[in-house]
Amino acid sequence: MTNRRRLLTRTLSAAGLAALASPVGRSAAPPAGQSDLPADITRWTALELSSAIHSRVLSCREVLDACWQRLEALNAQFNAVVSVAPYERLAVLADERDAELKRGNSRGWLHGMPTAPKDLADARGFVTSSGSPLFAQQVAATDDVHIARMRAAGALFLGKTNVPEFGLGSQTYNTVFGATGNAFNPALTAGGSSGGAAVALALGLVPVADGSDFMGSLRNPAAFNNVIGFRPTPGLVPSSERFVEELPCNGPMARTVSDAARLLVTLAGHDPVSPTSLPVNPKAFLAPLQRSWKGARIGWLGDFDGYLAMEPGLLAHCERALPAFARLGCVVDAAKADYSPAELWQVWLTFRHWLTRSWGLPLYEDEAQRALLKPELRWEIEGGAGLTADDISHASVRRAAWYHALRQLFESYDFLALPTTQVYPFSKTVPWPKSIDGRTMDTYHRWMEVVVPGTLSGCPVLNLSVGIDDQGLPAGIQLIAPRYADFDLLAMGYAYEQATRWNPDLRSPLLSEE
Numbered sequence: 001m002t003n004r005r006r007l008l009t010r011t012l013s014a015a016g017l018a019a020l021a022s023p024v025g026r027s028a029a030p031p032a033g034q035s036d037l038p039a040d041i042t043r044w045t046a047l048e049l050s051s052a053i054h055s056r057v058l059s060c061r062e063v064l065d066a067c068w069q070r071l072e073a074l075n076a077q078f079n080a081v082v083s084v085a086p087y088e089r090l091a092v093l094a095d096e097r098d099a100e101l102k103r104g105n106s107r108g109w110l111h112g113m114p115t116a117p118k119d120l121a122d123a124r125g126f127v128t129s130s131g132s133p134l135f136a137q138q139v140a141a142t143d144d145v146h147i148a149r150m151r152a153a154g155a156l157f158l159g160k161t162n163v164p165e166f167g168l169g170s171q172t173y174n175t176v177f178g179a180t181g182n183a184f185n186p187a188l189t190a191g192g193s194s195g196g197a198a199v200a201l202a203l204g205l206v207p208v209a210d211g212s213d214f215m216g217s218l219r220n221p222a223a224f225n226n227v228i229g230f231r232p233t234p235g236l237v238p239s240s241e242r243f244v245e246e247l248p249c250n251g252p253m254a255r256t257v258s259d260a261a262r263l264l265v266t267l268a269g270h271d272p273v274s275p276t277s278l279p280v281n282p283k284a285f286l287a288p289l290q291r292s293w294k295g296a297r298i299g300w301l302g303d304f305d306g307y308l309a310m311e312p313g314l315l316a317h318c319e320r321a322l323p324a325f326a327r328l329g330c331v332v333d334a335a336k337a338d339y340s341p342a343e344l345w346q347v348w349l350t351f352r353h354w355l356t357r358s359w360g361l362p363l364y365e366d367e368a369q370r371a372l373l374k375p376e377l378r379w380e381i382e383g384g385a386g387l388t389a390d391d392i393s394h395a396s397v398r399r400a401a402w403y404h405a406l407r408q409l410f411e412s413y414d415f416l417a418l419p420t421t422q423v424y425p426f427s428k429t430v431p432w433p434k435s436i437d438g439r440t441m442d443t444y445h446r447w448m449e450v451v452v453p454g455t456l457s458g459c460p461v462l463n464l465s466v467g468i469d470d471q472g473l474p475a476g477i478q479l480i481a482p483r484y485a486d487f488d489l490l491a492m493g494y495a496y497e498q499a500t501r502w503n504p505d506l507r508s509p510l511l512s513e514e
Contacts, residue, residue, distance in 0.1 A: 041066040042204030046259040049207055050109045053101070060097040060112025064090055064156060067114040070204050071158065078186050080199035081116050081206075082177040083127045084159035090114075093156050108153030109262060115150065115206045118197055119160040120167050121250075123147045126157065131165040131174030133372050134363065145238040145274060146210055146250050146267045153266045161196030161209060165374045166360070170220040170448050171432055172196060174374075179428040183225045184473050188425040191221030197253050198225040207255070208263045212239070214248035215352070216420070216451030222253060222463040223420035223476030228260045228493070229253050229463040231454065232486050237267045238274035245276050247351055247455055257462075257493040261285050264490075285487060289494035293328045296492070298479075299335025299413035301453070307341045308450055309436035311423040313469065318419045318477050321466035324499045335413060339405040341453070343398060348452045350387065350395040352445075357384030376444045399456050403483075406457050410482045415492060420463045420476035422450050454478055460486040462493045467500075 041063065044052070052058040068087060075081055097112035117123040120130050122140035129136045143151060151157070165174045172195025173179035180195045182188040183202035190199045194211030198221035201209055211218045213231040222229025230251045240246040252263035268282035300322065303310050322332050357380065363369045364381045409416060423433055433447045434440065441447045454461035460483075463476045479496075481489035 042070050042207075044207070045256050046113065046207035046254060047109075047256075047262055049113055050111070053112050054106060056101065060094040060101070060156075061091065063112060064094040064114055067158065067205055074203050075205065078181045078183065078190075078199050078203060079162060079178055080180055080190070080196045080203065081159045082119060082162050082196065083129070085126075085157065090156055090158065097154065097156070106154065108266070110150060110208075110266065111154030113155055113207055114158045115155045115209055116158045116161045116197070116200060117147050117150070118194055118210055118212060119163045120193070120212055121147050121210065123151075123157055123160065126160055128160075129174075129176050130167070131163045131176055133175055134369055136176045145271045149266050150210065150263075158206065161194070161200055163194070163196060164192045166377055167193035167212070167214065167217060168356070168374065168376050168380070169193070169432060169444055170195075170216055171428070171430075172221070173428060173431070181428055182425045182473075184468075185425070187427065188473070189224065189428045189430075191224035191421075191425065193217040193221075194229070194253060195221045195224075198222055198227050198229070201225070201227045201253055201255055208259050209253045210250060210263075210267065211253045212248055212250045213455070215348075215445055215455060216448050217248075218251050218253060219420050219451055219454070219461060219463040219476070219478055220448060223465075223474065224425045226465050226468075226474035226476075227253060227255050228257055230260050230264065230490070230493075231461040232264065232268070233278070233460045233484050234458055235274075235276045235278040236280060236460075236486060237264070238269075238271040238277040240276060241273055243275050245458070247355060257464075257490055257497050258289060261289060261487075261490045261494075264486075285490070287487070289491045290498075291491055291495070293325075293330050293492060293495050296328075296330045296414045297412065298322075298325050298330050298332045299409055299416045300332055301335055301337070301416055301418040303419070303450075304341045305336065308422055309439040309441075309447075310419070311436055314422070314424060314475060315419060317469050317475050318466050321464075321477060321500070322417075324496055327499050328495050332417075333413075335409060335416060337402075337405045337409055337453075339402050341449075344402055344452060344456060345449060347395045347398045347402070348449075348456060349383070349443075350391055351399070351456075353380055353384035354387055354392055354395075356380035357387075379444070402453070402456055403458060406459065406480075407482075414481075415489070416480040417477050418453070418480075419450055420478045422447055424469065424471075424473050424475065451478070454480050457483075459483045460489050462489050464493055464496055465500075 121144045124143050128140045162180045170192045172190045172192040180190040183199045197209035197211045200206045202225040218229035218231045232251050234249045237250040252260045254260040265282045265285045270277045270279045360381045432444045462479045
């Protein structure tokens with residue numbers, strides 16, 4: 001993508017600027033009489049909102065109305081939340097939550113707070129379209145485990161957050177609801193597959209959100225929209241009902257690390273429905289995140305010695321954030337894993353084909369349904385047709401070798417870091433970049449190869465903002481911690497967040513002081 005093209009695509013419309021910068025108005029419900037609410041309620045952290053609700057400084061209805069106002073003002077332009085619930089129904093639920101608090105009863109820290117489950121997850125009473133016309137009318141009768149936990153903690157569901165079809169491809173568009181626009185410029189992509197969730201957070205439509213991550217789906221949209229995306233150790237948050245450690249996993253998204261850690265308390269913990277879910281005590285994530293990091297070592301993997309194609313300027317943009325770790329007392333050095341990244345990509349293709357074919361084949365075998373599947377899904381299913389048991393076994397052995405290569409690195413480093421994306425957000429009319437800096441991308445997901453090392457490691461990975469570039473768009477870096485060191489990773493993320501809090505180049509204009 002040329003610099004000239006970036007300039008052409010990154011000019012935010014006057015209407016978009018006004019919508020983001022001006023106080024939110026409303027054209028319909030909620031009823032009049034609430035206009036004197038603090039203009040920045042939707043910019044409060046989730047923990048601040050929870051405290052205000054439980055101390056009765058704010059009512060659940062007031063918080064709902066503030067989020068609803070933002071939804072009405074911005075969602076038509078950005079298309080982050082789909083299958084939106086009627087305001088009247090939500091208002092009744094908010095009033096019920098207020099009545100419960102008046103009686104001294106709280107459902108949990110999310111009591112009365114609006115959020116919106118990702119449209120790949122089942123939320124009772126809402127359509128789970130997965131972005132596919134095949135399921136555009138499929139209403140969920142039950143909640144997925146992590147959604148049930150959010151509901152039990154008191155969350156109000158505004159709707160669902162938009163996704164790519166079946167979550168494939170880090171570009172949120174589908175034929176059911178259309179494309180989701182980036183929070184910094186609605187003409188550009190939000191990333192994906194948790195693109196709707198990331199934009200809803202960045203715009204202040206919801207204070208926290210759930211997401212899921214197969215190939216960077218919690219991390220890429222977080223980087224593109226300047227929010228937090230946390231991919232936990234697989235199994236920390238229940239996901240699969242199968243007896244195999246899945247590469248996809250569920251996790252929290254938020255505007256601050258503290259909010260993400262608090263949502264993780266709700267999402268994490270074993271459930272018998274998910275046999276590989278971990279028997280952890282999620283309350284461990286309630287511990288204070290603040291600690292000293294003096295002497296901690298961070299290994300910078302960068303672009304793997306030039307192996308990864310990077311849009312000009314992006315790698316340097318990420319590297320400019322590294323001194324923040326030095327200010328914390330950390331030592332940052334260049335690091336190199338004893339493993340071929342090209343081989344790692346082949347391992348990824350094998351697992352991606354295999355896992356996608358395992359659930360997609362029944363759709364593919366029906367000719368009428370096959371015609372309605374996006375080409376990328378058909379390609380994955382067809383790519384898995386020739387795989388043998390030996391291929392899967394070999395990929396498993398080579399994945400384990402990658403894990404052990406990282407274990408060796410973790411003997412010298414506490415955390416590993418690398419960019420979250422290889423490009424800046426591009427036009428949302430482009431399905432995927434065909435080239436990066438003159439290098440051809442041979443698959444629909446090759447442009448996101450930078451997230452594969454984290455996914456295949458089985459380790460927790462956290463996206464952190466590295467600020468806004470000279471064209472006004474954000475980028476991010478990934479921090480990888482040793483397997484099961486999820487809390488340590490969040491604590492380091494928190495320290496980095498505090499170290500960069502007052503640098504305007506590291507904060508979204510939506511969250512900065514007026």
